[in-house]
Amino acid sequence: xxxxxxxxxxxxxxxxxxxxxxxxxxxxxxxxxxxxxxxxxxxxxxxxxxxxxxxxxxxxxxxxxxxxxxxxxxxxxxxxxxxxxxxxxxxxxxxxxxxxxxxxxxxxxxxxxxxxxxxxxxxxxxxxxxxxxxxxxxxxxxxxxxxxxxxxxxxxxxxxxxxxxxxxxxxxxxxxxxxxxxxxxx
Amino acid sequence: xxxxxxxxxxxxxxxxxxxxxxxxxxxxxxxxxxxxxxxxxxxxxxxxxxxxxxxxxxxxxxxxxxxxxxxxxxxxxxxxxxxxxxxxxxxxxxxxxxxxxxxxxxxxxxxxxxxxxxxxxxxxxxxxxxxxxxxxxxxxxxxxxxxxxxxxxxxxxxxxxxxxxxxxxxxxxxxxxxxxxxxxxxxxxxxxxxxxxxxxxxxxxxxxxxxxxxxxxxxxxxxxxxxxxxxxxxxxxxxxxxxxxxxxxxxxxxxxxxxxxxxxxxxxxxxxxxxxxxxxxxxxxxxxxxxxxxxxxxxxxxxxxxxxxxxxxxxxxxxxxxxxxxxxxxxxxxxxxxxxxxxxxxxxxxxxxxxxxxxxxxxxxxxxxxxxxxxxxxxxxxxxxxxxxxxxxxxxxxxxxxxxxxxxxxxxxxxxxxxxxxxxxxxxxxxxxxxxxxxxxxxxxxxxxxxxxxxxxxx
Numbered sequence: 320x321x322x323x324x325x326x327x328x329x330x331x332x333x334x335x336x337x338x339x340x341x342x343x344x345x346x347x348x349x350x351x352x353x354x355x356x357x358x359x360x361x362x363x364x365x366x367x368x369x370x371x372x373x374x375x376x377x378x379x380x381x382x383x384x385x386x387x388x389x390x391x392x393x394x395x396x397x398x399x400x401x402x403x404x405x406x407x408x409x410x411x412x413x414x415x416x417x418x419x420x421x422x423x424x425x426x427x428x429x430x431x432x433x434x435x436x437x438x439x440x441x442x443x444x445x446x447x448x449x450x451x452x453x454x455x456x457x458x459x460x461x462x463x464x465x466x467x468x469x470x471x472x473x474x475x476x477x478x479x480x481x482x483x484x485x486x487x488x489x490x491x492x493x494x495x496x497x498x499x500x501x502x503x504x505x
Numbered sequence: 506x507x508x509x510x511x512x513x514x515x516x517x518x519x520x521x522x523x524x525x526x527x528x529x530x531x532x533x534x535x536x537x538x539x540x541x542x543x544x545x546x547x548x549x550x551x552x553x554x555x556x557x558x559x560x561x562x563x564x565x566x567x568x569x570x571x572x573x574x575x576x577x578x579x580x581x582x583x584x585x586x587x588x589x590x591x592x593x594x595x596x597x598x599x600x601x602x603x604x605x606x607x608x609x610x611x612x613x614x615x616x617x618x619x620x621x622x623x624x625x626x627x628x629x630x631x632x633x634x635x636x637x638x639x640x641x642x643x644x645x646x647x648x649x650x651x652x653x654x655x656x657x658x659x660x661x662x663x664x665x666x667x668x669x670x671x672x673x674x675x676x677x678x679x680x681x682x683x684x685x686x687x688x689x690x691x692x693x694x695x696x697x698x699x700x701x702x703x704x705x706x707x708x709x710x711x712x713x714x715x716x717x718x719x720x721x722x723x724x725x726x727x728x729x730x731x732x733x734x735x736x737x738x739x740x741x742x743x744x745x746x747x748x749x750x751x752x753x754x755x756x757x758x759x760x761x762x763x764x765x766x767x768x769x770x771x772x773x774x775x776x777x778x779x780x781x782x783x784x785x786x787x788x789x790x791x792x793x794x795x796x797x798x799x800x801x802x803x804x805x806x807x808x809x810x811x812x813x814x815x816x817x818x819x820x821x822x823x824x825x826x827x828x829x830x831x832x833x834x835x836x837x838x839x840x841x842x843x844x845x846x847x848x849x850x851x852x853x854x855x856x857x858x859x860x861x862x863x864x865x866x867x868x869x870x871x872x873x874x875x876x877x878x879x880x881x882x883x884x885x886x887x888x889x890x891x892x893x894x895x896x897x898x899x900x901x902x903x904x905x906x907x908x909x910x911x912x913x914x915x916x917x918x919x920x921x922x923x924x925x926x927x928x929x930x931x932x933x934x935x936x937x938x939x940x941x942x943x944x945x946x947x948x949x950x951x952x953x954x955x956x957x958x959x960x961x962x963x964x
Binding site: 348349352353362366367435438439442453454456457458460462463464474475477478479481482483485486488489492 | 513514515516517518521523545548549551552553555556557558559560561563564709
């Protein structure tokens with residue numbers, strides 16, 4: 320292939336765009352995975368959703384011009400791909416959303432250093448929207464500004480949802496540990 | 506909502522340092538004089554601090570933080586999301602290749618990609634080759650511009666890897682060569698099938714298993730068929746996927762020379778398809794192919810073409826062959842055989858001339874003449890016919906063309922006198938006895954007294 324002469328300019332541009340996308344994708348991969356995981360609750364499915372998102376992004380490269388950031392674009396594509404998977408699963412099982420979403424299962428990470436079953440259970444008990452925001456914030460490391468953009472809600476709404484989530488979590492986790500000193504991982 | 510609630514709802518934004526100045530002022534002022542809300546703020550900080558445990562690693566990354574902690578993770582990664590992992594690896598490799606110097610230095614440097622190991626690349630190459638069979642191949646030949654562009658992009662992306670092995674795979678994809686399947690069979694099929702069994706998404710699993718079976722079809726058809734049967738039995742796939750699996754079975758049967766089995770599968774499949782289905786074209790093609798044998802009943806062959814038409818998959822050459830097949834006139838039978846021989850390597854001028862000669866005035870003869878006149882399978886234009894009638898090297902062909910011209914004068918332009926003149930010449934002068942007899946038949950049907958008299962005296 321390399322001996323077929325220099326590529327035509329149009330193709331050059333295409334592969335530049337693809338390489339930019341590849342670089343952005345690799346750089347943002349963990350973030351994208353966490354976004355998908357926040358929606359789907361499982362690593363396996365998150366991986367599939369990120370893979371879906373990648374294909375969509377490749378298809379959509381042409382529409383990229385004028386986007387503010389590649390990462391933001393990839394994030395929203397991933398979020399949508401994850402929601403699509405969630406909806407598909409819901410349709411499949413013909414169950415309401417709550418039942419269709421499995422409890423946060425994750426057999427591969429039980430050996431992770433900072434696991435805290437109490438916290439996980441508390442987060443699991445939140446209403447879906449709040450749970451998603453909490454995960455995007457604390458697993459995804461997203462700022463409220465980014466979460467609001469991703470979920471297409473105002474920053475005020477995102478903030479209010481998170482505030483309510485914090486209050487429920489505090490009630491559930493008990494005042495003793497939640498107040499005052501930040502938790503220090505062992 | 507109490508003023509306190511309004512403040513509390515804004516506290517996360519305050520913690521994010523993302524409040525607009527006016528609101529920031531308002532919140533700070535409130536906090537300075539409200540102990541309860543200040544306590545809430547502290548409590549939120551405490552909860553937020555505890556939630557650091559929610560931050561969990563992302564699997565499939567070979568960073569030192571996670572690698573080698575337990576063998577379990579390794580095995581797990583080997584199982585799950587093979588296709589997704591391959592996509593990651595390819596992209597990571599593409600980025601790494603560019604970062605290694607193929608890119609202009611002015612590009613902003615993204616985070617370094619994990620280096621792809623040789624094994625990873627082999628898996629990626631195998632998955633890529635597998636994807637080729639069902640995706641890239643399909644994408645490249647898709648009528649949608651978007652799909653073709655995607656295929657080109659994938660190929661570009663992969664060629665950016667700079668690894669000879671993968672570059673060769675890409676070259677094969679672009680050349681549409683068949684041996685990708687062979688090359689990928691041993692390495693890729695088992696991995697894919699294994700991944701298919703472990704995918705959470707059953708439909709995706711079925712798709713992967715189908716890919717695996719397609720990859721394996723040439724190397725180990727029996728096992729490929731087992732896998733295809735497994736799709737229907739264990740995966741409860743969507744109808745389109747089930748059809749693809751059936752089609753794959755038919756292709757394997759064809760490749761092994763089991764034509765009756767392929768025929769049965771294909772006809773059932775074709776009856777089940779709607780026009781515009783992605784499978785319509787390939788299924789129609791194979792059905793025509795499997796019946797395109799000298800021994801096959803002409804009605805069955807015609808039925809295959811009719812099915813292709815129903816599915817919107819009838820190519821011009823198919824339409825032509827169908828017209829020839831449908832021509833049951835006595836002269837046509839021998840011409841059919843000649844067409845059958847000529848058309849795969851179409852157009853063989855000698856065969857066409859022969860076919861035209863054997864069947865003047867029939868559909869087959871007309872088509873042969875049209876092809877000889879260079880009009881393709883469209884009916885030849887009057888000037889083409891006249892040119893053939895005057896200038897063709899072969900006297901027979903000149904006669905045939907003259908006969909066709911006379912027929913047109915008679916049936917299309919209703920110029921009976923002019924037609925008679927030409928037919929009279931042909932009836933007595935044509936070297937081709939079929940043409941002479943056809944012209945005499947025609948004149949007799951027209952009730953031409955002059956010819957009657959001559960024929961009678963001849964007898």
